Structures are given as structure tokens and as C-alpha cells.
Amino acid sequence: MPRDVLNVFGEEIYEQSIYRYVAPTSQACHGGDFPCCRRGASIAADFARTSCMMMRMAPPLRLHIPQRLAASLLFACLLVARGESHARPLTLQGYMQMRGPPADERIAYGQAPAQFLEYFRPSGRGPFPVVVIIHGGCWLHEFGGLRQVASMAREFARKGFAVYSIEYRGIDQAGGGYPGTYDDIASALDSISKLQKRDDLDLGRIVGVGHSAGAQLILWAAGRNRMPNDSPLFDAHPVMLHAVIGLGALPDLGNRPAIQNACGIAPEALYGGSQRADALRDTSPAAMLPLDTHRIVLINGSLDTVSPPEAVTGFSKAAKQRGNTVKVIEVPAASHYDEVSTSSPVWHPLLQAVQDSASE
Incomplete structure (x- = not known):
């Protein structure tokens, strides 16, 4: 997809007037036969057709509909017009059926x-920048996650990144929860750092990518320098992440309704219970700011009902106030599960964010 479309609909549209982008599509749709909507029987086509119909009811540049809805409609319309329509927004059922390609190696x-x-x-000669992926699944092993991010991992490797996808114990497994799940992430990162010579890694360019629960964990990993000395998770020399990218992130474990609504679990399993003093200071990214990373990118689909775009608003604002560089991207017509699909509208802005982060 052309970069200008990504900029308009993936990054900039909510900071500028939507009317600036309506005119070309509006004029095409005023022709009467919906030329921008001729292709595709997917929901993208339905969105596009609706968009054209709404534009026919109003003169160009005078469309009065909510910004987020308008963005999704226009985005879908342009995808169809350019021959890049995708399937219906991915559901949980579709997500559970995802299975990516096998890895080149499994490392305990x-x-x-x-x-x-x-x-x-990756192919070619190093040293290679590194992508570390932490899958989601509500911190529960039953939802899988590793196989769902495998396609994404393979595509990053094809772009020249050494990619390590972390499996870890969920709260429904022996030893998982607090502190075990966090110990797993820390141990996995330590293991990656020890592979520097073998795999010809550039450890100064590690980009962490996490989805949903995995986004909480990758953001946590970037905040380990803020860990209280008396925490069982304290590490005087944690592996540093150059940038972190949260897909459909749940960054605030103190927001009990958000965690329960998203996953149906009690967040105490993730921070050791209320009997621990300052329990969030070594577990919740929102309580560990500023994170020790050069860049934070937060990406949400506009149709994400697990972690809606507004779920990261407070965290983003607080992180910026504490000195972090934060970029927020909302991708129209994408669900929570589209955020890990390489055939969804999320893939292009995600890939661009990873490449930009590694090149800084």
C-alpha cells in the first residue's frame, strides 16, 4: 500500500481535519455507480459502499460524520479502489485457527x-538488528499465541531482522503469574543477549513487539530499570530494548475493569495480590514510567474491543509527560486480532514502525 495512504489513515487523520481527505473519493463516488466500491465482497467493500453512499448525500468537503467512522469508511474504500481489500476483520475464532510457518530453531x-x-x-550478513516478539492470549496458555505470531516473525526475518519469539508460562500454568511469568521474560531476554556472537546480533538495535498481554510484558521489560531494589524481579543489569511496540496493549494493571473486560481474569494474578506493598511498581508499565527505551509505539485497530484505542490514551500521555517519546497509531477497519496478521491493514504500519525504530 502506498505510504501516503498509511500516513493519512494510520497516523495523521485524527490530528487533522478529515475533510481534507474526503474530496477525491467523494467526487469519484458522486458518479452514481460507486466506482470505488466495485471490487470485493468482504466487509471492506461494504464499508466502502456505505462510504460512497454517505458522500453522495452531501457535497464534497461537507461530510458530517464521526471522525473515527469516517476514517474507517474512507480507508476501506481506498483499499478496495486500489485492489487491496482484505478479509473481514479477524475474529477470535479466526485468530485461534491461525498457524504460521515453523521456526528455524527452538532454544530452551x-x-x-x-x-x-x-x-x-535472517539471510545475508550481520550484525543483524533484533526483533523480540511476545505473543498475547490474556496471559493464559489456553489461548495459544505463539503460532499466531509466527507469520509476522518470518516476515521480519525476511526483512533482515534476527527474530526471537518468546514462549512463557501463563497464569494457568505451574509457576506462571507473579513472579514466574516475568522471570520467564527476563530469562528469555538474557538468553538472547548470550546469542550475540553465535547469531551475529546487534544488541544496540533490539526492537520489542508485543501483542495484547504480550504488549504489557514487552513494555514491562523496557521498564525494568525502574524496578525497586527489594523486588524479587530486580535486575541490576537488564537487557536494554532500543524501542518497544505495543499492539492492542493493556499497559495498566491497576485498571481492574479494563483487565477483567478484556480477559475475564483478576489482575492480582499478575502482580501478586493487594497484600504486596506497591505491587504495581514492578509489574505494571503505567507505574514504571519513564520506560528506559528510545521509542514507544502503540498501535491499535479502530475496531479493537479487547484493547480499544482509548485504552492506551492515559498511558501515552503519562509516558510523554515523564519524558518518553511516544507515537500512537490507530488503524481503521482493524480488529484486535488483525494486529498480528500480515494480511491485515495493521501489517504495513507495524513493519514501518519496526524498521524506523531499528534505524534510529
Whole structure:
């Protein structure tokens, strides 16, 4: 997809007047036969057709509909017009059926069955920038997650990144929860750093990518320098992440309704319960600001009902106030599960964010 379309609909549209982008599509749709909507039987086509119909009811540049809805409609219309329509927004059922390509290697970082990395090897000569992926699944093993991010991992490797996808113990597994799940992430990152010579890694360019629960964990990993000294998770020399990217992030464990609504779990399992003093200071990214990373990117689909775009608003504002560089991207017509699909509208802005972060 052309970069100008991504900029308009992935990054800038909510900071500028939508009317600036209505005119070309509006004029095409005023022809009467909906030329921008001729292709596709997917929901993208339905969105596009609706968009054209709404534009026919109003003169160009005088469309009065909510910004987020308008953005989604126009985005879908342009996708169809350019021959790039995609399937209906991915559902949980579709997500559970996802299965990406196998990794090149499985590397254990502990003794438990869930303590391993999947390594996707890049071609060419290093040193290679690194992408670390932490899958989601509501911190629960039952929802999987590793196989769903495998396609994404392979595509990053094809772009020249050494990719390590972390499996870890969920709160529904022995040893998972607090502090075990966090210990797993820390141990996995330590294992990656020890592969520097073997895999010819540039450890100064590690980009962390996490989805949903995995976004909380990758943001946590970037805040380990803020860990209280008396925390069982304290590490005097944590692996540093050059940038972190949260897809459909749940960054505030103190927001009990958000965690329960998203996953149906009690957040106490993730921070050790209310009996611990300052329990959020070593677990919740929102309580660990500023994060020790050069860049934070937060990407949400506009149709994400697990972690709606507004779920990261407070965290983004607080992180900026504490000195972090934060970029927020909302992708129209994308669901929570589209955020890990390489065939969804999220893939292009995600890939661009990873490449930009590694090149800074």
C-alpha cells in the first residue's frame, strides 16, 4: 500500500481535519455507480459502499460524520479502489485457527515446557538488528499465541531482522503469574543477549513487539530499570530494548475493569495480590514510567474491543509527560486480532514502525 495512504489513515487523520481527505473519493463516488466500491465482497467493500453512499448525500468537503467512522469508511474504500481489500476483520475464532510457518530453531531458556524461544533466522550478513516478539492470549496458555505470531516473525526475518519469539508460562500454568511469568521474560531476554556472537546480533538495535498481554510484558521489560531494589524481579543489569511496540496493549494493571473486560481474569494474578506493598511498581508499565527505551509505539485497530484505542490514551500521555517519546497509531477497519496478521491493514504500519525504530 502506498505510504501516503498509511500516513493519512494510520497516523495523521485524527490530528487533522478529515475533510481534507474526503474530496477525491467523494467526487469519484458522486458518479452514481460507486466506482470505488466495485471490487470485493468482504466487509471492506461494504464499508466502502456505505462510504460512497454517505458522500453522495452531501457535497464534497461537507461530510458530517464521526471522525473515527469516517476514517474507517474512507480507508476501506481506498483499499478496495486500489485492489487491496482484505478479509473481514479477524475474529477470535479466526485468530485461534491461525498457524504460521515453523521456526528455524527452538532454544530452551529454562526447564519448564513453556520456557523456550523460537528463532527465525535472517539471510545475508550481520550484525543483524533484533526483533523480540511476545505473543498475547490474556496471559493464559489456553489461548495459544505463539503460532499466531509466527507469520509476522518470518516476515521480519525476511526483512533482515534476527527474530526471537518468546514462549512463557501463563497464569494457568505451574509457576506462571507473579513472579514466574516475568522471570520467564527476563530469562528469555538474557538468553538472547548470550546469542550475540553465535547469531551475529546487534544488541544496540533490539526492537520489542508485543501483542495484547504480550504488549504489557514487552513494555514491562523496557521498564525494568525502574524496578525497586527489594523486588524479587530486580535486575541490576537488564537487557536494554532500543524501542518497544505495543499492539492492542493493556499497559495498566491497576485498571481492574479494563483487565477483567478484556480477559475475564483478576489482575492480582499478575502482580501478586493487594497484600504486596506497591505491587504495581514492578509489574505494571503505567507505574514504571519513564520506560528506559528510545521509542514507544502503540498501535491499535479502530475496531479493537479487547484493547480499544482509548485504552492506551492515559498511558501515552503519562509516558510523554515523564519524558518518553511516544507515537500512537490507530488503524481503521482493524480488529484486535488483525494486529498480528500480515494480511491485515495493521501489517504495513507495524513493519514501518519496526524498521524506523531499528534505524534510529
